[in-house]
Amino acid sequence: QVQLVESGGGLVQAGGSLRLSCAASGRTFRDYTMGWFRQAPGKEREFVATISTSGVRATYADSVRGRFTISRDNAVNTVFLQMNSLKPEDTAVYYCAARGAVTSTDWRLYHYWGQGTQVTVSS
DSSP: OOOEEEEOOEEEETTOOEEEEEEEOSTTGGGSEEEEEEEOTTSOOEEEEEEOTTSOOEEEOTTTTTTEEEEEETTTTEEEEEEOSOOGGGOEEEEEEEEOSSOOSOGGGOOEEOOOEEEEEEO
């Protein structure tokens, strides 16, 4: 069982930056692939980024590649999402999620979810 708590969301102007954090409970955090997803009003949940258990391999959605960076610190059971050059279309509720050791970009395959944190980018 893993419990996830996101933080770091807020209101930012276009071109600005935010850093999201997701703190996980449990002793086996290092065994889980971690992902960030987002959902805008009226839209389906979409993949943003995922990171392997060791943190060596990261995968990004085309829409955020080069602007967002996912990272993790297994010593403190936390995954991060650094978001730079934010755009109004990045506005959404951002969720972190965990699944087993195999990475995936499909949100349906993630077992544990945080409550989400709102990111709003003004133009």
